Amino acid sequence: MASIVIKDSAGKKVGEAPLADAVFSIEPNTHAVHLVVRSQLAARRAGTHDTKGRSEVSGGGSKPWRQKGTGRARQGTIRAAQWKGGGVVFGPTPRSYAFKVPNKVIKLAMRSVLSAKAAEGALQVIDDFKLDGPSTKSAAAVLKALGIDGRVTVVVGDADESAVKSLRNIEKVRVITASEANTYDLVDNTALVFTKPALEWVEGVLS
Numbered sequence: 001m002a003s004i005v006i007k008d009s010a011g012k013k014v015g016e017a018p019l020a021d022a023v024f025s026i027e028p029n030t031h032a033v034h035l036v037v038r039s040q041l042a043a044r045r046a047g048t049h050d051t052k053g054r055s056e057v058s059g060g061g062s063k064p065w066r067q068k069g070t071g072r073a074r075q076g077t078i079r080a081a082q083w084k085g086g087g088v089v090f091g092p093t094p095r096s097y098a099f100k101v102p103n104k105v106i107k108l109a110m111r112s113v114l115s116a117k118a119a120e121g122a123l124q125v126i127d128d129f130k131l132d133g134p135s136t137k138s139a140a141a142v143l144k145a146l147g148i149d150g151r152v153t154v155v156v157g158d159a160d161e162s163a164v165k166s167l168r169n170i171e172k173v174r175v176i177t178a179s180e181a182n183t184y185d186l187v188d189n190t191a192l193v194f195t196k197p198a199l200e201w202v203e204g205v206l207s
Helices: 031-042 103-120 136-145 162-165 183-187 198-204
Strands: 002-007 015-019 121-124 152-156 173-178 191-195
Touching: 015 121, 031 191, 103 121, 103 183, 103 191, 121 198, 136 162, 136 173, 152 162, 152 183, 152 198, 162 173, 162 191
Parallel strands: 002 121, 121 191, 152 173, 152 191
Antiparallel strands: 002 015
């Protein structure tokens, strides 16, 4: 069983935590990750696009001219698709883009991401941010002490409200609670930071 260094808010080593092989040492399944991320992004789409068909546009109640004898092409309504102001043929209508992915695949994708991050050395664990209250400056100092640069996802315990409020204002930092952990947020970063309670919670769910 592998282990990872636990650091304090000053970036110093204070211990080690074992990492479950079933969560942090599997062969990453890139197809599962791709499927779950695509599902998450699809579910975010509003799907409110809409166009009017010929039955929905106003006007065109009568035939514009008689069927024969005018020398012009036959027309049944001025609201057909070829007319200005006519209805749209096969245009987009409101719909949901969401599609379901089995829970087994969702967990496999998260385990794959965590295993890849651990193998790359992009995973860090901190015992606690030790914030007396919301303080963006203090939270930024902790990340700097950890040597983190670029886009980072921080996973904290569900009750750690001070850390959430402190980290959410920092540029390029995404903060989520352990119960909100998902494949997209875990993979879309250059560094992944867990607090010790959050790591234990996620590991327990995925084991």
